[in-house]
Amino acid sequence: MKIITVKRKTKYEKRxxxxxxxxxxxxxxxxxxxxxxxxxxxxxxxxxxYGEVKDCNECALFV
Structure with a gap:
């Protein structure tokens, strides 16, 4: 069993x-x-x- 792992998860959010x-x-x-x-x-x-990858800092989370 590994002690430290790195995982990736994708979900939909309103931004x-x-x-x-x-x-x-x-x-x-x-x-x-x-x-x-x-x-x-x-x-x-x-x-x-359009398939571009952007950082999430430029969009605010919509509540």
Whole structure:
């Protein structure tokens, strides 16, 4: 059994951008796990409708 693993998970989220407004996009989280429990989010990014990969810092989470 590995002690530290890195896992990637994708889910749909509603995001808000000033240029595009509200959009629903796939957001991928890369997390570090210790004994199967999530410890830290290393990186999160989203894929645009055109296939580009962008960082999630430029879009706010829509609530």
């Amino acid at each position: 808000y951008s000033t240029k595009m407004g509200e959009l629903t996009t796939k957001v991928t989280y890369i997390k570090k796990h210790l004994f199967g429990l999530p410890v830290k989010t290393i990186h999160k990014y989203r894929e645009t409708y």
